[in-house]
Amino acid sequence: MASYTADRAGAAARLILIVDQFEEVFTLAEESERQTFIDVLQAISDADGTTPAPAVVVLGMRADFSQNCFGYPPLEDALQHRQRLLPAMTIPQLTEAIERPAEAAGVKVEPALVQLLLQDAGLVNADGSTTGRSDAGTLPLLSHALRITWDKRRNQRGPVTAQAYLDVGRLRGAVEQTADGAWNELTEPQQAAGLWILLNLVHIGADPSRDTRNPREWRELLDNAANRAAAEQARDVFVRERLLTADTDTVQITHETLMRSWPRLANAINKHRDGLVWRQRLDEAATAWEQSRSPRWWRRFGDGRDPELLWRSANLDAANEWAAQASELDHPSALGQQFLRRCTRKRTAASAAIGVVISVLLVLSTLLGIATVQTKTALATSTFTQVVAEADRLRVTDTSLAAQLYLTAYRMQPTPALYTSLLETENEPLSQPLPVRHTSIVRTVVVNGTTLASAADDGTVQLWAMSSRPTLASRITESGPVTGIAITPDGTTLVSAQDNGTDSAAATIQMWKIADPAHPAAMGAAIPAGIGHVRGLAISPDGKTLASVGGDGATGLWNVTDPAHLVPLGARLPGTARMLYGTGVTFSPDGNTLAIPGDDGTIRLWNVTDPATPVSLAPLQGGSRVTYAIAYSTNRKIMVTGGGDTVMRIWDVTDPTRVALLNQPVTTPGASILSIAVSPDGTTVAAATADNTVSLWNITDPAHPVPLGVPLTGHGRGVGAVAFSPDGQTLVTGSADSTVRLWALPPTRLVGPQGNVTAVAFSHNGRILAVAGADNSVRLWDTTAPTTPVAAGPALRQDGFVNAVAFNRDDTILASGGYGKAVRLWNVTDPKRASQLGTDLGFPGEVGGLAISPDGQILAVGCADGTIRLFTLTDPAHPQPLGASLASTPNKLVGTVRFSPDGKVLATAGADHQIWLWDTSDPTRAHSLGPPLARHTDKIYQLTFSPDGKTLGSVGADHTARLWNVADPARADEIGPPLQQQTNAVGGVSYSPDGKTLATGSDDKTVVLWNVTDPTHGTTVGHPITGHINFIYTVGFSPDSETLASGGRDHTVLLWQLNVDRAIQRICQSTAADLNTDAWNTYVSRDVDYNPPCT
Template identity: 30%
Template sequence: MRCWSSTSSKSFSRSARTNSSASGSSDTLCALASPQDGQAPRALVVLGVRADFYGHLLAHPALAASLPDGQVTLGPMTADELHVAIERPARQAGLGLEPGLVELLLRDLTPPGTAADPGALPLLAHALLVTWQNRQGRLLTVAGYQLTGGIRAAVATTAERAFGSLDASGKDAARRLLLRLVQVGADTGQTRRRVAVEQLYRQVPDPALADVLAVFVRARLLTADTATVEITHEALLTAWPRLSGWIEADRAGLAAYQRLAEAAEAWRPLRSRALLYQGAPLVIATAWAADHTGELGPAEREFLDASTSEQQRGTRRLRRLVAVLSVLVLLSAAATGTALWQRAEARRAQDIAVSQKVAGQVAVLRKTNPALAMQLALAAYRRAQTVEARGAVLDSIAPYVTRYAGGGDWVQALAVAPDQRTLAMGTNNGITQLWDVTQPHRQQPLGVLPTSGHISAVAFRPGPATRILFTAETGQGRLWDVTKSEHPTEVARLDGAIRGGAFSPDGQVLATGDSDVVRLWRVGPSGSVTPLTVLPGHGVAEFVAFSPDGASLLTGGNGTVLLWDAHDLDRPPTQITMNAGEGLDAAVFGPDGRTLAVSGSGYDLRIYHVDADRHFSTPVRPATSDMLFGLAFSPDGTILATGGNDKRITLYDAATGRELAHLGLSSRLLSTAFTRDGDVIAGGVGGSVHVWHDPLSLLTTRGPRAVGPPGPELALLGDRPTQLWDVTDPGRRMLVGVEGPGAAEHSLRLQVTVAKHKAVTLWDIGDPTHPERLVELPIDDLRAAALHPGGRILVTGDNAGHLMIWDVSKPRDPRWLKTIDKDFDDVNSIAFADNGALMATADTNHGIWLWNTTDPANPLELSHSTAHTEAVVVARFSPNQQILVSAGYDWTARLWDVTGRKLDDPVTLVGHTDAVVGASFSPDGKSLLTAGLDNTIRVWSLADRRHPELTAVVSDPELLIPAYAADSRRFATVGDTLTRVWDTDVEAVAGRICAFAGARISPEEWRQHFGDDAYEPPC
């Protein structure tokens, strides 16, 4: 056995070792010599030679003579070979593969229409390694693979994590170390090189080197034995943007240094003058050393000094150097274009990696800091338009959030001025500010009041007169003239330990509560005050509030609530008491003056209705999980918003106490308010105030529903009673009509809904303002129903595998026609093409069926496929009737070309990590939605329907039914409790994000997510 190893990019020298690698990137040649009768070898078999080193073999006569015979050319691996390469080692190691993992790996490794790139195999190896490290027991999972960042990002993610764990000194040592392990060639790009440990310590004399080596060896990025160190995967050189950036930043200089290091190592043991640099090499090395102070090791420095001394002995060498420099200038100019292109590609790869990383962080951050999450999503998209970043932007749908960074500590009190423009906020450390809530981008408050102590309450006087603001501070209460917000002036002072205060609806009376009593004050036009009366009843009066009609006064403290007749304060008040031992945290009137919400410190929330005699009804007690401090009713009184220790705003139905939606933040919420337009304002820990614009867009009804465009609008049907909604406005839904008899004559338009697998209901929506229930048809274990476009035939499917045909030409009196029994098991989905000529059904027995429905009363089977490996639950036709999409529990969706009325050769869409249970084509046929039990919706471009392109992934916490709007731009998702409208126009969503963003992302927040990249806030 003879072996040659590449010691430079120009030649091969004989070596006593081999250097094979799983990456297929070995630069070592091994030859088997077969002597015969003492003659020279007749045949030479070369093993593991990369194509880009082939030319070097031809430079050696002995090797070149052997090359024509016995060659075996290895092309890219086929999909089957890749499948075996993934699956068989796992099986031999006793590991299992989660369904869908292999297909996902193959898709990422070989994008549609391309062959496997041999250079991608090391990336696959590393991704599998990290997937194994994230396994569940002995199962390699899709979730574990996704944690790696994918085929292209796994190595880079591991490397960036290792690099990020080092301090500044370690990072510098790591850069110098890794560049010593790279071989830069003129015509072979860059390859890894094996370096002796002793040599590395000479070249990188840094105390941190040993620790850096240990970090990268533990991450399996470097391989080290007792004598040598090398990069484990050559793929690291291109897959890690930071390393490729270092290489491209000074490729010529790096090559010069490598030649210098090799020359110094060769000279060191012999110290021969013949081995010293002279001429151009010396000039290049000297220039490089001058620009890289501190980069040279002791051996290189000694060699360079000896070479410089030798050069000074004659001028003939100088003349030679001048000529060589001229040549180098020309070579440098020729290489500049290539270097710039390579640098741009490296930058692009780095941008993609950063975009994907930040987009991945947005989903988690959205639950605790939605205003920041929206801006980060947009910043990631501006960095690189990746699928992940586009999805993160689209996920930023209503309600949009404005953040006002007021400073201070806990925001204890909020009040909205009568003009609905000015917000007053007070903190527990004495800060009171005025903000213009109509200007989200204003970074500074309108004005700051010179308050002090603990601000426990703020309140604006009603009415259009001089603007008066009341503040309750530690030890006193004060009234301020804030007509000129930038110059607030004190107009009255009330002494005492005042806890709360409220103005009467006419603004003429101020009620204050302190540690002993409740006091009433007459308020003059300019804000002056005179005492009126004192009300007993509380040891501590923390809350006071007038009813909107001014007829009642609420006072609360020490666990009790008293309701007074404001026109007859001598009349004994009505009293309610919280649970024994509980304090009182908040109390508020509803806008009708007959609804009252009270929260106690024992996680107790109560909603009372009060009659004309101020008697309290039995309270509605919504379920709560923590203490609540902020209570506010919506302008119409139907919604109660609460905020507290659970770090979220919860919206309740004020009549029933049912939770409707919640809005999360990262801190406790101590104060809550509504604007007249229905925006929710909340203040909490950290001195920030958040405003949710149109939060009620999240709400929906429960019960049977149908999704689809029965008219130009996208409409949804709910229950109790059934309602028809127009959701054409992405930010706000409008109630079109409520179930009832039609108000006028209209043409019959049918809609169908399936209710709880028990009945199918036919609706007349000819008059959208009065959707009318025509008939409810009971069917046991009903699974699916669809109306033929002609409107005279209804087809239903059930869990018993029956496909039933119904005559609904008289919709109030449906008539069964026939039942089709096939090997369905369960009939899960039924769909008609728009022209009515085709019908598709999907079943639990892996089946998708195509039917001729030219005569819809007698469907004729055209084709049947069991390409799916699990139950099929979705079947939908494209608007042009040429494509059928099916989807199911094998985590895939499949596109079928049905122009030939055959179910052959489907295109398979993968990526969901659970069953795919919904699909919808856009009306223009250019896009497709797929929805899965993984709570994601994938948006696909069908510009090339044989190779659909994933454009975005959005997420929702509920099981979803998706449907496109008539404009093909927006779509709605309907869950068990929420209906949401999504806009796929990224720039339109970006505009709304920036319109509502408020305080923009700070430099500190930017560095936390983008590192040292230039600060570029997206809005």
């Protein structure tokens, strides 16, 4: 823009720059980007008093966004002095809007088509008279119709005809086609969330003809969504296709035609009409009740809401009956649920009070106590129900507070459902805010050793001693906002940058001695930064060089060998990092390269081997918008970047002169990426975003990053700073909500395989877990302490995906096999020094499953040709075949192989949908035990024997788990009905060694625990356990039945400690500060004394 206006300087005609849909500056841009854009527009439209401005700028903006302009002086001035309000378009203007663009493209629009369009949009009557109606949805609606008609016209060179419009079904058909196209673009969860959104945007009338649009606040809708991410994605697609119209705060259906013209929505409205009416009535009553809050002084006598607005018996009974059976599409909102609970609580208390009065009249002294107990019981039940509901609701937005509420409810009633809810927290990052918060935006967090430093716009740097309960060591107070901090590698010196006023030259840099964090001391005087506002700081790994990025985009280098006397090194390095705050500028681990982000998406690299004479290297294109964040891995030659386009990129920086992009850029779930950190072991990336969340990524294979669980929630505003602790077990985040949070990362989430986890197996002594991966590897984990597993040596490599692993009886041998058409035996006597035994056992095709007999003497291998082959392991370095191969269904992969506990029966299954039982009491003469068991209707993935050998469990692609009575394997038969709880293919199954529990893992991303004490009546324990984000291929119990391992397509293994006390201990260590008295009163009850569950 600057170049263009400069070229036209002195020209007779000035540039006219029209910015249409200017409201998107408020809805789509971050504050820093918005401010810069407004500044640019002001700069090119301001005259200097002697020459006219280079350009005339015209902004087109919806009138309902006028209030957003306040706070931006150039916009306020334009509104006050140069505003022109445009009324709704007239019929002639709308006619021109239809005809003129077509004429510009050399195409005519038939007048009859124009009349039909205006008539169908409800703007004119059949006789041509106007209806007087027009709204914001008219143009998008006409756009739908014209676009579909244009695409479907028969004569590509002729006019756009009324017949073409009739052929697409007029406006109704056009809307239907657009809506169906948008629907088909969504995934199944997004479709469910999208339909839920649409139903929430309909106001149900007395009859279908009176249904109308119901604009809603988007934040309120999002808080009530069952799947927050899916709801946001569905809304974005609907808005893009102009089915919905969204502004800063609200969202609405673009035109009521959608409610009647799209069969999918119309049918859903009719199907759920009764439920939607109930929800509508409930929301209206609950909103009136919520808005009736009395002045603060009156709340000492209650919660401040008018009790007279609460429903009485008839309404309440009917509403509770509806709520109990409401579907996902018409279930009550969180406020509606709270209203119903309060109504029920009031009636219960009133009923109890009436009972007391009657009792007094009968036998006062005896029955008064009974009534009191009844009232307390009713209150306890009501409170329990409320706490569980609040925990369920908060689980999406604040997992840590939800964990505290689940524990609170569990202390009240230890139900199976709450047991599994607590287990789920074991593999979730849990957090708590530091007890002393800043009073403004937190710009930077730095962790060095046991010291945590945070800097904020409130002019302070807080120094904390890191421990299980962090303590504030000291606070440094500056004269202005602290825009950046860094700590030297030895942890003894902190450097801070602060803005001391509006003067661009007023920024200063100060060095602090923090060897004793409780007594920081300034080292020398604060020196002028000389570069305007400081946007970011970084110290080289040798602690000798400081880099500071200024508000003008340039970077200065300083010699800080003597912290009391900073010395500038040469000229400043040019750049465009004007919008950076607190993060971004970074030295490579060897200190030889400096990476600086830019507002234009570029990343500028400098060779600073000699910082006095830096050499520019080839810049990188880091995105289409501003790059905010850069982080190097300290132990791998990679760099990770992110910015305003929400895309994370990973670069190979082995040779800084030839940097290459490693991955297909990955779009993170949130908004702009503001800060990035790489874990000390180089396996995990944390990306902090402007939408209040942090997403974690497994980058073991940097070319294919995989998300680790769902994004972390808990902050109330954008997260602009993130850092890992030196041990990688804690993540620190700083936010615009003025808080710093410490996240306890689950040590039981094993990040390792560079591909799918295909199999897990515990050693018989429980000390080692073997994990097979689609990256051609087996990884061994030391699980001696199952809550803190550690890698046991390097990965064991072989050709092809590894499908199966098994230990022998004394845990000295591990067998592995898979796509490489071979089984490899490993000496794992010392797991840290595992080595191959002999040569591979080769097979004609893929190895599907394998097992070692309980006595350790026989290896059984399932093959792609439908055969099972037995080998003796008497000499494990030279296994020998035992008898002839066993033949199941020809050319159908045998994917799972299991020995019975006594070794006399071998069970196999796979792609032929059948289970085969083989007599292996004499392995040289193994033979089939009767016909195969054929109740599954699709491929069988995994088998498991009960500890007593009398029951066999199987799971498969038909969504079922089945139990079989194999006490007499020759007469085996299914026990009871299938165990069916999961909604997709069931990939993994395992019996607990104590025989009480069966675990199944599924493509629906859940693990289900089954109580099989009575195998004829298996029942679920609580609800399905979530934690994985993709298909769970495999599950396995530890020998003591205390730990369950699960793994699958998300490249991770999760260890579940089934003793709930371990989950409770972690919750109390990581989240105790979240349930303070205010939270208790809000989410538990003001009527119940404060009694947090961790005291």
